Amino acid sequence: MNERDWHILKVLHEHKNITKTAQSLYISQPSLTKRIQQMEKEFNLKIVERGTRGVQFTPQGEYLAICADEMLIRLRQIKETAFNMGQEISGSLRLGVSNYITLHKLPGLLKRFRERYPKVDFHVTTGWSKEVLNLIYKEEVHVGIVRGDYQWSGAKHHLFEETICIASKEKIEVGDLPSLPRIDYTTDALLKTMIDDWWRNNFQGPPLVGMAVDKGDTCKEMVKNGLGYGILPSVLLEHDPTLRQLDLRDELGNPLIRNTWMLYHEKSLELKLVKEFVEFVEGIDFMTDL
Template sequence: MTLTELRYIVAVARERHFGRAAEACFVSQPTLSVAIKKLEEELDVKIFERGAAEVSVTPLGEDIVRQAQSVIEQASAIKEIAKRGKDPLAGALRLGIIYTIGPYLLPELVKHTIEQYPQMPLMLQENFTVKLLEMLRTGELDCAIMAEPFPDTGLAIAPLYDEPFVVAVPAPHPFAQRQSVSTQELKNETMLLLGTGHCFRDHVLEVCPEFARFSSDAEGIRKSFEGSSLETIKHMVASGMGVTVVPSLSVPRDPTPHLRFVPFEDPVPTRRVVLAWRRTFTRYEAIAALRNAIYACKLDGVTRLS
C-alpha cells in the first residue's frame, strides 16, 4: 500500500469516474485502474462498484477512502511541520472562494497578499459552496471564503464581515430616484436571479420568498429570469429586463450610466462572510496572514468582524 494508491482512490471517490480521476492525478487511466485493482486485492475488499455510467463507492469503501484521506493529510502535515520550522508562511495556500465573492474581493486580496506575504502565493479555486466544502473535506483546499449558512461540517470558522444587500435597477426605473426600497415593494417587480447552485440565489429568495415558485415552472418565465453570474445579471438589468438584488461589494465604485443601486429600508438583509478551514490544518500562521490581507482590503459598505 502506497500514498500514491491512496491518492488514486480518493480521486476516484471524488470524481466518480476513473478517466477524470486519472486526469486529476496526471496519470493514464490504465495506470490508475491497475493500481486501484492491486490495492483492492491486497486488502481483499471491493472499494468501488464499477457501473456503465458512474463509479460508486461501497459502504466499506467509504470508510477506507475516509481513512486514506486522513493518512494523506497526515503525510502532508509532516512536510508542513518541516516548512514551518523554517518559515511558517512558506508555500502556496490553496484558497477556495464562492462565485459571488471572488470577482469583488480577489483583485485587492491578491495584491495585498503579494505585497505582505510574497512567499505565500494563493492557489485559487472559484466554485459553489457545496463543492468547496467537499474540496475542504478531501484536502484539495486549505481554506475557503464562503457565506453562511452552510452545513455544519466540523470546520473551524472565522467571521470576516457582514455584507448588506442592495437593489440594482435600470436607470429609468422609478426606484432609481429613491433613497431606499423595502423588500415588500420588490414583489411586483420582474426579478432576475442567479441559477441553481449559487448560495446567493438562496439569500435573495429569503429576502423575496415569493419568487421561489417562479424559478421552477413555465409560468414563472414571464416573472423571473436566471443568469450565470452577477455581472451577467447586472447587464440584463441595465438593458431593462428587470431588477435584482446584489451584495454591496459588487457595486462598482464609479457610477454606471445605465444602472442604479438603491439601499434597502431597515431591516437591511445581509449575509455573513466567513473564512473556513479544517481543524487539522497545521498552518495557523497562514490563516492569520490571509485574514490580515483580507482586512487590508477596502471592503466598502461592509461591517468588519473580529
C-alpha cells in the same frame, strides 16, 4: 502505497468510473488500471470490481477509500508541520473562496500577500459559499471566505457588509415590481432565501421572471441594457451611475444586510503561514483597499 496512490483511491471512489477518474487525474486508463492492480497486490485483496454500472468497491476497498481521506490529510499535515519549523514564511496556502470574492477581490489580495511573502504558493478552490463552508469544515482548506451568515463554531473575522438592492435602468416603484420583467440569476441558497422571503412578505403572487441567467454579473449587464430589473448585492452595483438602486427593507424599514466572513479553525493558526495570512487579511479594508 504513496500519496499518489491514496489520491487515486479517493478520486476513483468519488467517480466510480475508470474513464472519468483517469481524465480527472490526467493519466491513461491502462496506467490507472495497472496502478489499482499494484495496490491490490500490495494489500493482497480485491479493492474494486467492474460491473455494468461502472466500478464497484469491495468492502475492503470501501475501507481503504475511507482511509484515503485520513491518509491524505495526515500527509498534508506532516508536510505543513515540516515547513512550519523553518524561519521563513513559505509553503502552500489552501483557500476556499466564494465566486464573487474570487473574481473581484482575491487577485489583488493574493498579489499583495505574495509581495510580502514571495515563497508562498496558493491552492485556491472556488464555489458557492455553502460549498466553501463544507471545505473549511472538512479541513480541506486552511481559510475560507464566504458571503452570508452561515452557522460556524470556529474562528471568524468580519470582512464587509452589503445591502441587497433592486437595480433598474429607469426609475421604478417597488409596488410595480410584480408587473415588471425580472432578470433572475443563479446564486447561493442564503441570498436566494433572503430575496424570496422579502418578496413573499411584500407581494401575494410570484415575480414576473422574464429571463434567467447564470450569475449576478450577467444579470447586471442585462439590467443595464433595459431588459428588466434585478435584485442584486450592492457591491455589484457600486460605482455604476447608469443604474438606479433601491435597498430591500424589512418591516421596520431597515435595509437587508448580507455579511462576508473569513472562517478558519483556531488550531490552523499554529501554522505560521496561516497565522500570517489571517493577520494580513484582518488588516485589509476589503471595500477600499482591494
